[in-house]
Amino acid sequence: MADKRKNREKDLDREVRDHLELDAEAKMDRGLDADEARFAAQRDFGNTTMVREVTREMWGWTSIERLLQDVRYGLRMIRRSPGFATVAILTLALGIGANSALFSVVNGVLLNPLPYPESEKLVSVYAKTSNFGVSSNTYLNILDWQKDNHSFAGLAAQRGANYFLTGAGEGERVRGSMISDNFFTVMGVPPILGRTFRPDEDQVGAAPVALIGAGLWSRKFGSSPDVVGKVITLNGKSHVVVGVIPASFSLYERPSDVYVPIGQWDAPMFRDRKVPFGTEAVGRLKHGVTLQMAQADIDQVARNLERAYPEADKGMSVGLTSFKDSLVGDSRPFLLMLLGSVGFVLLIACSNVANLLLARSTGRAREFAIRNALGAGGARVIRQLLTESVLLAIAGGALGLGVAHWGTEAVLRTLPQALPRTHEIRLDLNVLLFTLGVSLLVGVLFGLTPALKMSRVSVAETLKEGGRGSSGVRQRTQSTFVVVELALALVLLVGAGLMVRSMAGLWSVDPGFNPHNVLTFDMTLPAGLGQNLPGLRSAFRQVHETLTAIPGVQYASMQGGALPMSGAGEVPFWMEGESKPATQNEMKTAIYYLVEPDYLKVMETPLLRGRFFTEQENEHTQPVAVIDEVFARKYFPNENPIGKRINLGIFEMQPEIIGIAGHVKHWGLDSDAKAAIQAQIYVSFMQLSDQLLPLTANDINMTARIQGPTGDVVKAVRATMAKLNSNHVVYGVETMDEIVAGSLAGRRFSMILLGVFAALALILSSIGIYGVISYLVGQRTHEIGIRMALGATRSDVLKLVLGQGMKMTLAGVAIGLVTAIGLTRLMSNMLFHVTGTDPVTLAGVSVLLTGVAFLACYIPARRAMRVDPIVALRYE
Amino acid sequence: MKERYKNRIELLQGTLDFMILQALRWGPQHGYGISLVIRTNSREAFQVPTGSLYPALHRMERKGWITSSWEIAKDRNREFKFYRMTVAGKKQLATEESKWNQLVTAIGRMMRPAEES
Numbered sequence: 001m002a003d004k005r006k007n008r009e010k011d012l013d014r015e016v017r018d019h020l021e022l023d024a025e026a027k028m029d030r031g032l033d034a035d036e037a038r039f040a041a042q043r044d045f046g047n048t049t050m051v052r053e054v055t056r057e058m059w060g061w062t063s064i065e066r067l068l069q070d071v072r073y074g075l076r077m078i079r080r081s082p083g084f085a086t087v088a089i090l091t092l093a094l095g096i097g098a099n100s101a102l103f104s105v106v107n108g109v110l111l112n113p114l115p116y117p118e119s120e121k122l123v124s125v126y127a128k129t130s131n132f133g134v135s136s137n138t139y140l141n142i143l144d145w146q147k148d149n150h151s152f153a154g155l156a157a158q159r160g161a162n163y164f165l166t167g168a169g170e171g172e173r174v175r176g177s178m179i180s181d182n183f184f185t186v187m188g189v190p191p192i193l194g195r196t197f198r199p200d201e202d203q204v205g206a207a208p209v210a211l212i213g214a215g216l217w218s219r220k221f222g223s224s225p226d227v228v229g230k231v232i233t234l235n236g237k238s239h240v241v242v243g244v245i246p247a248s249f250s251l252y253e254r255p256s257d258v259y260v261p262i263g264q265w266d267a268p269m270f271r272d273r274k275v276p277f278g279t280e281a282v283g284r285l286k287h288g289v290t291l292q293m294a295q296a297d298i299d300q301v302a303r304n305l306e307r308a309y310p311e312a313d314k315g316m317s318v319g320l321t322s323f324k325d326s327l328v329g330d331s332r333p334f335l336l337m338l339l340g341s342v343g344f345v346l347l348i349a350c351s352n353v354a355n356l357l358l359a360r361s362t363g364r365a366r367e368f369a370i371r372n373a374l375g376a377g378g379a380r381v382i383r384q385l386l387t388e389s390v391l392l393a394i395a396g397g398a399l400g401l402g403v404a405h406w407g408t409e410a411v412l413r414t415l416p417q418a419l420p421r422t423h424e425i426r427l428d429l430n431v432l433l434f435t436l437g438v439s440l441l442v443g444v445l446f447g448l449t450p451a452l453k454m455s456r457v458s459v460a461e462t463l464k465e466g467g468r469g470s471s472g473v474r475q476r477t478q479s480t481f482v483v484v485e486l487a488l489a490l491v492l493l494v495g496a497g498l499m500v501r502s503m504a505g506l507w508s509v510d511p512g513f514n515p516h517n518v519l520t521f522d523m524t525l526p527a528g529l530g531q532n533l534p535g536l537r538s539a540f541r542q543v544h545e546t547l548t549a550i551p552g553v554q555y556a557s558m559q560g561g562a563l564p565m566s567g568a569g570e571v572p573f574w575m576e577g578e579s580k581p582a583t584q585n586e587m588k589t590a591i592y593y594l595v596e597p598d599y600l601k602v603m604e605t606p607l608l609r610g611r612f613f614t615e616q617e618n619e620h621t622q623p624v625a626v627i628d629e630v631f632a633r634k635y636f637p638n639e640n641p642i643g644k645r646i647n648l649g650i651f652e653m654q655p656e657i658i659g660i661a662g663h664v665k666h667w668g669l670d671s672d673a674k675a676a677i678q679a680q681i682y683v684s685f686m687q688l689s690d691q692l693l694p695l696t697a698n699d700i701n702m703t704a705r706i707q708g709p710t711g712d713v714v715k716a717v718r719a720t721m722a723k724l725n726s727n728h729v730v731y732g733v734e735t736m737d738e739i740v741a742g743s744l745a746g747r748r749f750s751m752i753l754l755g756v757f758a759a760l761a762l763i764l765s766s767i768g769i770y771g772v773i774s775y776l777v778g779q780r781t782h783e784i785g786i787r788m789a790l791g792a793t794r795s796d797v798l799k800l801v802l803g804q805g806m807k808m809t810l811a812g813v814a815i816g817l818v819t820a821i822g823l824t825r826l827m828s829n830m831l832f833h834v835t836g837t838d839p840v841t842l843a844g845v846s847v848l849l850t851g852v853a854f855l856a857c858y859i860p861a862r863r864a865m866r867v868d869p870i871v872a873l874r875y876e
Numbered sequence: 877m878k879e880r881y882k883n884r885i886e887l888l889q890g891t892l893d894f895m896i897l898q899a900l901r902w903g904p905q906h907g908y909g910i911s912l913v914i915r916t917n918s919r920e921a922f923q924v925p926t927g928s929l930y931p932a933l934h935r936m937e938r939k940g941w942i943t944s945s946w947e948i949a950k951d952r953n954r955e956f957k958f959y960r961m962t963v964a965g966k967k968q969l970a971t972e973e974s975k976w977n978q979l980v981t982a983i984g985r986m987m988r989p990a991e992e993s
Contacts, residue, residue, distance in 0.1 A: 011946075012930075015907055015957045019926065022908040045926045054927060058934035 008059065012052055020045055053380075070387035077388055078395075084360060085392065088353045091767075092396025094760060095349025096442065097403025100427075100435045102342045102753075104408055106335050107434070108425030109328050115248065115424065117188035118284075122323035123291065125155065125281040125298070129585050130315045136276030138312070139262070141305065145281065145318065146180075148301040151294035152283035156183040157262050158251065159279040162699060163234040164524045164729070165216075165258070173524055173699075173731045174216065176234070177251070178262035184211075184245070186284045193217075194228040194243030202263035209261065210239035214247035216257040234258060250423075267695060273312035274584050275650055276570075282323060295320050315585035328420050334750045335419075337827055341495060341757045344488045346442065348761050351481040352768045354446040357389065358478050359775045361450050368454050378455040385454055389447025390440060397439030401427065404435070411753065417742050418749035449477060475779070478772045479808050485768045486812025486853065487819060489761035493845035494820035495827065496758035499751040501841055502670075502832035506744060512664035513564060514604035518736035519704045519713065520563065526727040529697045533690055536697055537619065540685070544596065546724050547704065552713040555601040556704040558685050560594030560696055563703070564603075564664050564736075565743045569594070570677060572649035575635065580647065587649060590631060590679040591666055594688065600661060602705045603736075610642045610659030618686040625655035628663045631679035648681075652689060668743040670832050703736075710735060750830060762852060765812075770856035773805045777864040784864055785872025794865045801864045805857030812853075813846050892924065892932050893941075894976060897961060897969040900942065904960035906949070907933060933959060941965035 020041045027037035045051070078085040113119045125145060129135045139157065146155045157180040165174045181202035184191065192214065201209050210232060214223075221227045231238045239260065247255065262279070269275045285294055302318045321329070368381055405427055412422050523543070529536045540558060547556045561569030572587035574580060581587045593599070597613040600606075608629060617624050625646070632641050641657045648655065661682065667675040688696070706713045714733055721728040741748070777784075784797055792800075824836030834841065899905060899913040910933075911924045936942050942965050946955040961969070 011957060015930070018906065018956055019908045019911075022906075026912075047927075051927050051930055055930040055934050058931050058938060 005065075009056075012055060016045075016048060016052065020048075066383075067387070070384050071391065073384065074388040074391045078391065081360070084356060085395075088356055088392050089396045089399060091349045091352050091764065092393055092439075092442065093399035093403055094764070095346040095400070096393070096397045096435060096438055097400030097407060098342045098757065098760065099346050099438055100397075100400055100404035100431055101407040101411070102335075102339050103434045104404060104427055104431040105411075105419070105425055106339055107428070107430050109419055109421045110332060110335060111430070112424060112428075114324050114327070119188075119324065120322070121153075121285040122187070123152075123283045123285060123294065124321045124323045124326035125283050126319050126321075127276070128317045128319045130317075134319065135316070137279045137281055138273050138276055139270055139279050140273045141313065141316075142180075142279060142281045144305055145298065145301055148304065149283075149294075149297055151286060151289045151297040153286045154182045154186040155281060155283040156180045156186040157279050157281055158183055159262060159277065160256075161260075162522075163258055163260075164236075164699075164727070165220075166233040166236070173522075173729045174234075174257035175255070176258040176260065177256045178265060179259050180262050183259075183282075186282055187249070188284075189246065189249050191243035192246045193225060194241070196243055197261050202261040204264060204266045206261070206264055208234075208237055208239040208264065209242045210234065211243045211245055211259040212241055213245050213249075213255055213257045213259075215255060217244045232258070234260065268691070269650070269695065273309055274572075283320075291320055291322065311583050313585075314583035331419055331746065334746060334830060337495075337830070338750060338753050338757075341492055341754055344492055345757050345760050345764070346438070348485045348488050348764045348768070350442055350446040351485045352764055352771070353389075353392070354449055355478050355481050355768060355772055357385075357447065357450040358453065358481075359771065361454050362779075364454070381455045382451045385451035386444060386447045389451070390443030393439040393443030393446070394436075396442075397435050400439075401432070401435055404431070411749075415745055415749045415752070418745040453477065475776060478775070482765070482769050482772050482808050483812045483815065485765040486809060486849065487816035489758070489765040490813055490816025490845060490849050491820045491823060492754070492758040492761045493849060494816075494824060494841060496751070496754040497841040497845045498824060498827070498831055498834055498836065498838060499747070499754050501834045501838060502830070503744070503747060503751050505833040506669045506747070509665065509669045511564070511669060511740060512605055512662050513736075515736035515740045517706050517710075518602060519706050519710065519717075520559075520701065520732075520734050520736060520739070521714075521717070521730050522699050522701050522732040523721060524699045524727060524729045524731075525697055526725060531694070533693060536693060537686070540700070542724070543700070543702075543721075543728070546720060547702065547717065548598075550713070550716050550720050552706050552708045552716060554705045554707055555598040556702060557596040557599035557602050558594075559596075559599065559701045559703045560685060560688075561592045561683075562666065563593075563701065563739075564666050565668055565739050571651065571681065573681075574647050574649075576645040576647065576654070578647075584649070588635065588679070589677050590627075590681045591677055592648075593680065593682045594685050595682055596685050599682070599703070602703050603664075604705075605664060606662040608660045608662060610657075612659055612661070613682075613684045617684040621687070623653040623655040623687045624658045624684065626659040626661055626682040627657055628661050628680035630663045631681060632660050634679055648683070651683060651692065653687070655683065655687075669740070670744070670747070747830070762849065765849075766852045766856040769805060769808060769853050770859065772808075773801065773857045774860040774863075776804065777801060777860045780864070781867055781872045784867045785869040788867065789869040789873065797867070798861050798865045801861035802854070802857055805853065805861070806850075809850055809853040809857075813849060816849075817842060817846065892928060893936060894969070894972040895922065895924070896929075896932060896936065897941065897965055897972065900959060900961040900965070901969070904947070904958040906956040906958050910959065936965070939964075941968050 020038070023041035023044060024034075024037040027040050028034060032040060042048075114122065116122060125137075125142075127135045127137050127141065137157075142155070142157045146152075146157075149155065157178075159178045161176050161178050163174050163176045165172045179197070181197040181199045184196045190196075191211065194211075196211065197209060200206060212227070212232070217223055217227060221230070227241055228243065230241050232241060233239070239258075245256075245259065249255065270277050283294075285291070298318045298320060302313075302316060305313045306316065371381065372378075408425060408427075412419075412425065525536075525539055529539055544556060544558065547553055561571075569592050570589050571592040572584050572589050574587050595613075597615060597617070600612050607626075610626070612626055613624065625648070627641060635641075635646075636644065641660065643656065645654045645656050661680075663678070664680060665672040666678075666680065672678070704717075714730075718730045721730050784792075784800075787800075788794075788797065820842070821837055824831075828836055895914050895918075896910055899910045899917070902913075905913065907930060911926070911929055914922050914924050933942070933944075937944055937959070940962060942959045942961055944957055944959050947958045948954065949956050
């Protein structure tokens with residue numbers, strides 16, 4: 001091909017030469033002398049190089065060759081100015097890398113389908129009540145939904161449950177799930193060994209069977225294939241292993257070790273339609289059925305249930321959400337906001353590189369004027385320059401992938417609980433394509449303006465002026481870029497500032513308890529205690545006594561029901577003297593805390609009136625309760641609640657109210673005020689009825705106020721409890737501080753990332769304004785020299801340069817403020833106690849940005865001030 | 877600058893091809909000869925810019941309407957690059973001609989509607 005091409009080139013050369021020769025001969029025949037004729041022929045012919053160039057284009061295969069030529073040339077240019085290239089590539093790597101990192105998060109969490117076959121057909125099914133919105137499902141209702149719907153190929157039930165595993169090496173606390181027999185069919189996950197449950201196994205009284213997770217399989221059975229048929233002991237009961245579930249399966253980020261049939265659980269409360277037991281339902285839509293059709297269908301089912309079981313189901317409807325949305329829905333708004341913000345950073349990086357290119361183009365004006373004179377058309381110049389900028393962008397993008405990889409890891413390691421599906425976040429093909437696309441786009445974006453400017457360079461002017469032509473136009477463009485950059489940076493700073501102010505506001509909110517030095521953990525009890533109530537009670541007392549005897553543990557309390565900011569427990573109730581409402585939906589609802597007498601001391605929640613429980617509030621005495629101030633205000637307005645009684649639904653008791661405690665921000669520092677259920681009630685653990693107490697026997701949750709280093713205390717607790725009984729396994733240790741911080745993880749994630757983006761934006765834009773002012777000072781050295789020679793003082797010069805910088809800064813700040821006020825409205829529900837127009841934030845970041853920009857201008861301004869007029873004038 | 881040439885090609889595209897084929901009707905011709913023929917036949921009305929002529933020749937060659945070869949010119953003692961029409965080129969010329977006639981008739985009707993009736 002190269003040979004063929006060379007021949008063609010030779011042909012074309014000869015052809016053109018012949019033409020000129022023949023034309024000149026003809027002109028000589030008409031009486032012109034030889035030189036004149038040659039000139040005239042050349043004039044008639046036009047620009048020989050360009051004719052050849054255009055003709056060559058007709059051969060077709062030149063475009064690729066020219067691209068290669070441009071790439072070679074671009075690479076040479078980049079090599080020849082390593083300083084420029086380094087700065088440009090690093091800037092782009094930061095911009096593109098930050099975007100790729102965030103995109104990989106968005107891709108992994110929001111865009112990629114869930115890792116199940118046809119996962120878009122999976123739907124989360126949940127009960128809704130007219131009073132409180134989303135509510136908890138009861139098992140019996142799920143069974144009816146399953147039976148009566150016509151839209152789902154399968155509808156499965158699932159509920160988390162932990163087990164004490166014995167009979168396979170050392171006893172171990174394992175995570176488990178109770179599942180309906182069709183659960184794995186619905187999810188589309190086949191077992192890697194054995195089978196899943198049969199319908200007849202998902203019944204009360206069926207022989208106990210279990211599935212195990214691949215994690216447990218390799219840990220306890222060395223991944224031996226003969227595990228099927230083996231017996232494991234869960235909570236003291238033998239279960240036959242029927243299959244193994246792949247390790248990749250994890251629901252809600254939580255791989256389970258064991259699965260048992262949910263239908264075998266015969267606890268009366270579980271089979272009470274009135275008692276919500278935190279059972280989840282997942283359905284798989286039949287082929288061709290849309291979410292809307294399924295909704296209409298299930299609405300009908302819910303209406304029938306309302307009629308059939310008014311006491312439990314009156315006012316209850318059924319909500320359907322795509323399973324993916326139910327997993328990741330909450331993170332969508334803030335991820336999209338972050339993706340938008342990181343786009344701003346990229347725009348700033350682009351403007352910076354565009355300005356670098358513009359500044360450099362002054363030096364290259366002569367080069368391109370000469371190219372133009374030699375036959376390079378405007379489009380050719382643009383193509384050449386764009387090739388260069390795209391090369392820079394691709395280099396930046398490649399480096400950016402490294403930045404993205406590292407950045408994503410760093411962020412996810414710091415705040416793993418902020419996002420769902422984090423283990424699915426990786427640099428996959430989508431991310432690579434995104435990065436490549438962004439790089440190409442960015443290359444054109446920042447390369448276009450300089451290229452267009454360059455292609456319009458007037459040949460004659462430039463060659464005459466010695467490279468100083470049309471710099472006025474260029475300055476205006478550069479200034480515009482800087483103003484835009486500063487405006488974008490200001491918007492990001494405002495966003496970050498608002499998040500920081502919200503966070504500060506949140507940290508100063510009194511949660512209603514003191515989370516410092518509070519430990520929470522779970523503990524197993526010996527199996528079989530549930531059938532022996534006196535034994536169970538004495539075990540509880542013994543645990544409490546042993547625990548509080550540990551040095552470092554000040555107060556301790558068992559805790560059931562709700563724990564502030566993690567886990568909910570709700571109890572329906574009605575007032576004394578009120579007749580029992582016909583349906584549960586008409587009852588009032590409160591959050592309940594099932595605790596021991598020292599609980600308020602553990603949490604340091606203030607007691608406002610009356611008293612709290614004592615050791616005397618136990619199974620032998622009249623039931624009592626303590627309510628919080630919200631409960632008192634809402635249900636006992638203008639009267640003293642102490643001494644009054646209420647009827648507690650599921651506890652089936654009528655406790656007397658003996659005290660009022662302070663309100664606890666149960667639903668989190670930020671969202672408690674918006675929660676539907678805010679009234680709180682404390683019930684004495686030891687007064688639980690004989691029917692309910694066995695339900696707590698599997699494992700108990702403890703809270704303790706401690707002194708000294710947490711790690712030491714935890715170690716002491718573990719050792720002491722193991723000594724008391726080898727079946728007491730302590731697990732799930734968390735400090736209350738961690739729980740509070742975890743409840744703000746999403747916010748902190750947004751705040752930290754916005755902060756990083758804003759810092760990047762600030763740095764990049766101050767580099768931008770520094771670069772432009774330096775460039776202008778360089779350009780105006782001559783002018784400044786003249787001014788000084790004519791009597792301008794140094795401070796005049798300083799003012800001149802700073803004035804120019806500040807004009808850009810103020811324009812940027814003004815545009816930024818207007819934009820910010822418009823855009824922060826989009827993040828209003830992420831703000832806490834500040835509004836998007838918060839004057840402190842707006843003023844603060846404006847001052848910050850102006851100050852940084854001022855410093856960035858001051859350095860070149862000082863240089864201008866020191867210009868020696870003699871040197872400056874001689875320089876020209 | 878290149879834009880200017882390109883526009884002119886587009887403007888003349890059909891017409892220029894037609895004129896080139898027309899010029900090659902009388903036998904093979906080199907580039908300069910073609911430009912002379914067009915100029916003379918049109919009574920100096922068309923001055924074909926070289927920036928359009930050579931790209932057009934090379935394009936038409938690629939389309940297979942004409943071929944080229946280096947041949948000794950009759951009137952002088954050396955080789956020139958001669959273009960000649962192919963069979964496909966002749967067909968193309970016929971099409972162009974009928975298209976051209978239609979166009980002329982149509983424009984004529986537009987210009988002088990009265991004379992038609």
